[in-house]
Amino acid sequence: MRKWNNAIVLTTLFFICSYQSVSAQMTDVKYIDVPNHHWAKNEIMQLDEMKVITGNFDMQFHPETPLTKGQAAVSLSKIFGSKFIDKSYGFSDIAWGSDKARFALTAVENGWIQPSERGVFGFDEPLTKTELWNSLITAFDMEKDFAKVLSTSWPSSSDRATLQNIPVYTFPQVEEYLHYGDSIVSRAYFSKALHRILVETNRIKHTKQFTLTAPEESVAYSKSVPGNHLGSVPFSTHPLYLRSEEAFEYKDFTQINYGFSRDSTYTYAVGTDGAEIKLTVRELPNEDVFVFSELNNPTDATITVEVLQKEEDIARFNLFRYDRYPLMRENTDLTDADMTTYPTGLLRFIKTDGSVEERMIGQAYLSKQLSLRYDNDEQSVSRELIEEQENFTYALAGKTLLSSYTLQADSGEIADHWYVDSDEPLFNSKNDIFKWMRETSQNHKKRNNWYTADGSYNKLADSTEPMPVSGQNYGRTLLMLKEDRALTLYHENKGRYFENLVYNAFVNLKNFKQDKAYWETEVTSTYLKNLYDIHAPFIDTRFNEQIALFYYNIGGEFGIPSANEPLRNYADLLVSQQRKGNINRVASDAYYIADYFPIKQKVTTHTSMNHALGGMNILLLSYQEFGDWQYLETARNIQRAIVYQKDKWIRDNGDIWYKISPESTFEGDDYKHLTLEDLIESYQLWQQIDPSYLPTLEQLIISKATFLSNEKLGYTTKIKKGLKEIGLYEYLPDGDEVTDAL
Structure with missing residues (x-):
């Protein structure tokens, strides 16, 4: 029946x-x-x-x-x-x-x-x-x-x-x-x-x-075969899927709410020997999303997983590729050059209703985790880049587009990929798209392209450890996390892509800091290790200063909770350094704060002029913001040290010495533009608080600017604007204007 x-x-x-x-x-x-x-x-x-x-x-x-x-x-x-x-x-x-x-x-x-x-x-x-x-x-x-x-x-x-x-x-x-x-x-x-x-x-x-x-398929698109494993990722905004020859199983889900952004991370076990893939969907306040994929393969076999995304109602689409602009490398020495390039391109969808959606697609990065542990159980961590790969392919059936992003990792490798999705155009015009691509090709070392859910990775100096034989050592550089150039361009044209990069920067900085009081550098500099026998982790005063300013200056604009707290925290840290002995004293009422604070080791390092000025500027801003007299007093101690030694800081050629050592010797070649930017900012702050210090700062500014002019080293946009504001525009250096300080 x-x-x-x-x-x-x-x-x-x-x-x-x-x-x-x-x-x-x-x-x-x-x-x-x-x-x-x-x-x-x-x-x-x-x-x-x-x-x-x-x-x-x-x-x-x-x-x-x-x-x-x-x-x-x-x-x-x-x-x-x-x-x-x-x-x-x-x-x-x-x-x-x-x-x-x-x-x-x-x-x-x-x-x-x-x-x-x-x-x-x-x-x-x-x-x-x-x-x-x-x-x-x-x-x-x-x-x-x-x-x-x-x-x-x-x-x-x-x-x-x-x-x-x-x-x-x-x-x-x-x-x-x-x-x-x-x-x-x-x-x-x-x-x-x-x-x-x-x-x-x-x-x-x-x-x-x-x-x-x-139907239509890109040249490298691979169809699935019987036996392939398929699964959907439970994320509602955009249909996401996984496809692999290996069986995979849902393992874990975590969610972090940052107050302005939210991360949803889906973890899947791949195969039976410990490989796993993590998909992190980062939802931004403007409803755009970053999708970060990380395939970690500790097994002896090669593991391949595709991340798929489906888009419906596509009338037509176009991929604007970065490689339309040749990459301008400084050199091609594999042990020194940054061998990353730029993202794959911008994928534009024209929907059947005429609306436009866009997706910026990154490359896939194959790397190996590096770690060097020291006797006190601290460690320095970085990645060795194995290869950068283009991994975007697609299949089109009617009005449905399936995008595929293939991650393949050999034994012991990590494969990373990222893209950012928007239901709106990411740029205001094609001209803005091409302008950004051209700029990236010309300055690829100063533009982030290897993004992960934990931050961006950039080529490290050859004076870092652990250093692989290949020389392709990459790490999370705190200053690069800040996306300064993206912020500048967002303020210029309100481009949605630049807005997304800035939001992403705040999330990355939060993830990097975790529950620690300050941002600690996680890679050892052999330069510092050889000088002072210190290693990672340590606090770099310049990095913390720049991050505090990043939060303070634009945190409110981007809706970041407690955006002025990093400023107060860092000012408190600077004030505490006299008591801890991390200073280079000039007189009873004058001293410089050391550049670096080791976490566990007891040693006082040198003070560079740019670090001294940066810290002093933070203290003055904090005094204006919070009214704490300790901030002003510590700033006066630093400025008095500069006043007492201004003639020693100026070199015979007019340039500024880079640093003063714990033994009170002046040495090292200074940055081209950075210190002049700091001097101008110090001038502007003391102008509001105590003009008696201005003559010393004016002397240093004129000397540094004149040196740059004599050498035809040019100036930054920030220097140009600053000299005009303080009435010293006549000292604008000869040479080209650049966007990034050198």
């Missing part, structure tokens, strides 16, 4: 019989492996419309792959109806209570399909010709000779080489399409047979003819 629900059967039959006959018309292709010339495309498309048999979310139907027992059970259940059958037993290969269990139990209870063995349904096992034949006879109450009414057919499996181009299909018996002998049945043959039986039993009253548009 049949066990299906009569109400569901009536509803299903009404749905099936409601199809109206239509003439062949152009229809968007749905599956890239079922093109217009496919021999079973009409039956596949009509059954797909009826939801009787469907393909995968990666736009593949796999017509020539074996039909499984589970797929047959699903199709028959959808035709005749199904309900969950309350049984005390289940199948060991199917999760109890799942849709699979419902379909399998329905098929068994109605005698359509027999379990492979006691307690095992065999959901993913191929169905043979005999098994399918028995299923169809039972499901449709067919007589043994019922096949004689099927006078139209299609090629047998022996004709596989000509399947693509046969226009007419004839054969006398249904056994022909079930293959000769007890062989495996393909999904296309099943679709053809099932469709014909539904027609002959009057369950499909009108057949449909489809003329399909042509």
